[in-house]
Amino acid sequence: xxxxxxxxxxxxxxxxxxxxxxxxxxxxxxxxxxxxxxxxxxxxxxxxxxxxxxxxxxxxxxxxxxxxxxxxxxxxxxxxxxxxxxxxxxxxxxxxxxxxxxxxxxxxxxxxxxxxxxxxxxxxxxxxxxxxxxxxxxxxxxxxxxxxxxxxxxxxxxxxxxxxxxxxxxxxxxxxxxxxxxxxxxxxxxxxxxxxxxxxxxxxxxxxxxxxxxxxxxxxxxxxxxxxxxxxxxxxxxxxxxxxxxxxxxxxxxxxxxxxxxxxxxxxxxxxxxxxxxxxxxxxxxxxxxxxxxxxxxxxxxxxxxxxxxxxxxxxxxxxxxxxxxxxxxxxxxxxxxxxxxxxxxxxxxxxxxxxxxxxxxxxxxxxxxxxxxxxxxxxxxxxxxx
Ligand SMILES: Nc1ncnc2c1ncn2[C@@H]1O[C@H](COP(=O)(O)OP(=O)(O)OP(=O)(O)O)[C@@H](O)[C@H]1O
Numbered sequence: 001x002x003x004x005x006x007x008x009x010x011x012x013x014x015x016x017x018x019x020x021x022x023x024x025x026x027x028x029x030x031x032x033x034x035x036x037x038x039x040x041x042x043x044x045x046x047x048x049x050x051x052x053x054x055x056x057x058x059x060x061x062x063x064x065x066x067x068x069x070x071x072x073x074x075x076x077x078x079x080x081x082x083x084x085x086x087x088x089x090x091x092x093x094x095x096x097x098x099x100x101x102x103x104x105x106x107x108x109x110x111x112x113x114x115x116x117x118x119x120x121x122x123x124x125x126x127x128x129x130x131x132x133x134x135x136x137x138x139x140x141x142x143x144x145x146x147x148x149x150x151x152x153x154x155x156x157x158x159x160x161x162x163x164x165x166x167x168x169x170x171x172x173x174x175x176x177x178x179x180x181x182x183x184x185x186x187x188x189x190x191x192x193x194x195x196x197x198x199x200x201x202x203x204x205x206x207x208x209x210x211x212x213x214x215x216x217x218x219x220x221x222x223x224x225x226x227x228x229x230x231x232x233x234x235x236x237x238x239x240x241x242x243x244x245x246x247x248x249x250x251x252x253x254x255x256x257x258x259x260x261x262x263x264x265x266x267x268x269x270x271x272x273x274x275x276x277x278x279x280x281x282x283x284x285x286x287x288x289x290x291x292x293x294x295x296x297x298x299x300x301x302x303x304x305x306x307x308x309x310x311x312x313x314x315x316x317x318x319x320x321x322x323x324x325x326x327x328x329x330x331x332x333x334x335x336x337x338x339x340x341x342x343x344x345x346x347x348x349x350x351x352x353x354x355x356x357x358x359x360x361x362x363x364x365x366x367x368x369x370x371x372x373x374x375x376x377x378x379x380x381x382x383x384x385x386x387x
Pocket of ligand 1: 022026028045047105110169172
């Protein structure tokens with residue numbers, strides 16, 4: 001799918017086809033360019049964040065959006081990362097008095113969490129895990145080489161491209177280090193924003209099904225801002241110690257465990273119990289040991305300095321026997337993705353528009369009376385159920 005968009009977008013030239021997702025920071029729309037692509041042959045994803053400088057609660061959102069956009073620019077300005085196969089390409093951006101938005105390629109396959117839930121027993125085979133984990137390692141390797149710690153690796157932030165390959169999304173928790181180094185005394189760049197701890201780390205993760213139940217629509221849009229990441233937090237972060245690239249390798253271990261067993265390894269009765277388990281308990285594997293369980297065990301080493309990936313980064317992980325025989329240099333060419341999303345472009349062409357400005361205006365409206373349907377439900381009914 002060709003997704004050429006001019007670097008500076010004009011919101012008036014964009015037509016939103018539907019809402020793809022809604023998070024703590026913004027709303028992501030499926031969009032096409034009215035002039036250069038009137039038939040919506042090459043739609044793309046547009047993340048839009050509302051600027052509300054008068055409301056304290058939103059200022060952080062505002063800053064997080066600017067930070068995420070600056071990181072995407074950084075990814076795309078670096079010659080080495082132009083069109084990295086597993087990282088998003090920044091297609092363009094805009095800013096109005098009220099909104100900040102940026103475009104990245106549309107990933108029609110949804111996220112890895114939903115894909116896993118669609119499998120029988122909610123797990124992937126080791127071959128599928130190998131494919132996905134290998135691509136994530138490549139993406140993290142590139143980020144780390146640029147001095148960026150991702151810090152929010154979880155299945156909900158891993159999207160499936162049209163090609164079936166993965167892409168990481170949602171960089172607002174990422175931070176950069178002054179020096180891209182793996183040595184002990186790393187220095188973070190001045191804190192660009194208040195750390196996003198409130199919504200994302202306080203709540204337990206839930207299955208896509210239950211997310212949908214508590215979401216406002218029935219046709220696939222999800223309000224997942226309440227999805228927390230506490231089960232993915234590393235022991236050094238729980239202990240309040242300094243943390244750096246090794247937190248991403250820890251999260252990779254949790255992710256691989258969840259793909260293998262259908263549940264994360266340290267999930268407790270509540271947040272406190274989960275944190276206790278993260279710091280104290282070893283992961284418990286079901287079934288026979290394998291190269292995959294060995295890899296996961298080495299990624300889930302509590303001491304970050306002993307964790308696989310700490311000393312030599314991604315190279316160390318790529319050398320693990322689980323990946324024996326994998327042609328890392330030909331990952332995109334030779335490996336056939338396990339799942340390919342279906343193309344539903346005809347639906348996009350027929351569907352009615354979502355007016356982006358109107359969408360946010362309606363969100364700003366005061367709540368309706370108790371007798372009326374919820375404000376957001378109302379909004380979705382108007383904008384989305386027509387197609
Ligand atoms: N490129 C894309 N293609 C398809 N869907 C996307 C794309 N980018 C984002 N989405 C959808 O929109 C949702 C919200 O996006 P994103 O995670 O970037 O927003 P956020 O406000 O930062 O969320 P969070 O609460 O995780 O911080 C994603 O979970 C996903 O379902």
